[in-house]
Amino acid sequence: MDVTGLPLDRVEVLPDGGVRIGATVRNSDLAAHPEVRERYPVVSQALLAGAPPQLRNMATLAGNLMQRTRCPYFLNPDTPCNKREPGSGCAAVHPSDLAVALCAVNVVVCVRGDTGARRIPVTALYRRPGDRPELDTVLQHGELVTAVELPAPAMAARSRYRKVGDRAAFSFALVSVAVAVDTDGDRVRDARIAFGGLATTPWRARRAEAVLRGEPATADRFAAGALEELATARTVRANAYRVALACDTLVATLCALCEEG
The missing domain is CATH 3.30.390.50 (CO dehydrogenase flavoprotein, C-terminal domain)
Structure with a gap:
C-alpha cells in the first residue's frame, strides 16, 4: 500500500507553540527545518546521526519510527529470543535514533484507524518483549501514523x-x-x-x-x-x-x- 500521496508532508507550528510534523515528511527535510533546528536541536541531531544523506532523502518520519527491532540473536541459541520461543525474552535493540530523541521531548504520536483517531505518547508506542514477538508497537490492525506533535519547546531548546x-x-x-x-x-x-x-x-x-x-x-x-x-x-x-x-x-x-x- 502506497501512502505517499496522502497530505501528510507538512511541518506546522501549532497555536500553543508546539510543532506538528506529518508522517511522510522526509528525514532530510525535517533535519534541516529551521523550526526544528532552533527549537528542538536534539531531533535534528538524531536524524543527522541516523543515516547518510541518501537514506535521509528517502526515509520518512513515520517510516523511521516504525522500523522493526534489529535482531542479531535469532540464530544464536545462547541468547533468549521471543521469535524462537515466545515469552522467553529478547536481547535485541530498537534501531531508531529519532525515536530516542522524541522520547526526550515528550512527543505524542497521532494515529488514525477504523475506529477513529487517537494520540499515543511516544514512550508508550513500542511494546516490550512478550508472547507476541511479531508485534513491535501498540498500533491496532489498520491504524496508520499520521503525524507527531512536539510540545512547546521549554527544555527542548x-x-x-x-x-x-x-x-x-x-x-x-x-x-x-x-x-x-x-x-x-x-x-x-x-x-x-x-x-x-x-x-x-x-x-x-x-x-x-x-x-x-x-x-x-x-x-x-x-x-x-x-x-x-x-x-x-x-x-x-x-x-x-x-x-x-x-x-x-x-x-x-x-x-x-x-x-x-
Whole structure:
C-alpha cells in the first residue's frame, strides 16, 4: 500500500507553540527545518546521526519510527529470543535514533484507524518483549501514523543527541543518549533523558531524571543518576560493556550541555 500521496508532508507550528510534523515528511527535510533546528536541536541531531544523506532523502518520519527491532540473536541459541520461543525474552535493540530523541521531548504520536483517531505518547508506542514477538508497537490492525506533535519547546531548546557506534557514519548505535536540561544557576531544575542501543524499546531514564532534579550540575551527580538508572540492567556477556559506555556517554553529554549554558 502506497501512502505517499496522502497530505501528510507538512511541518506546522501549532497555536500553543508546539510543532506538528506529518508522517511522510522526509528525514532530510525535517533535519534541516529551521523550526526544528532552533527549537528542538536534539531531533535534528538524531536524524543527522541516523543515516547518510541518501537514506535521509528517502526515509520518512513515520517510516523511521516504525522500523522493526534489529535482531542479531535469532540464530544464536545462547541468547533468549521471543521469535524462537515466545515469552522467553529478547536481547535485541530498537534501531531508531529519532525515536530516542522524541522520547526526550515528550512527543505524542497521532494515529488514525477504523475506529477513529487517537494520540499515543511516544514512550508508550513500542511494546516490550512478550508472547507476541511479531508485534513491535501498540498500533491496532489498520491504524496508520499520521503525524507527531512536539510540545512547546521549554527544555527542548536546550537539548543534545549523542551517538556512539562502531564508526562515525551509517552505523547503528552501540549506545545513544538524548538529553534536554533546564538549569537554575549551577543546579539542575529539570532534565529529560532517553537512551538508545540498550533495549528493545527506546529507554526513558526517569530514575536518572529524578536523581538530578534540584541537585548540582556536576559530573559526579550526573554519574550518580546514570548508575541509579542502570543498576538493574540485565546483560549478556557480549553486551555487558554497554552499561559503562552508557554511563560515560550520559555524563559527557550532560556536562557539555550544561557548560554551553
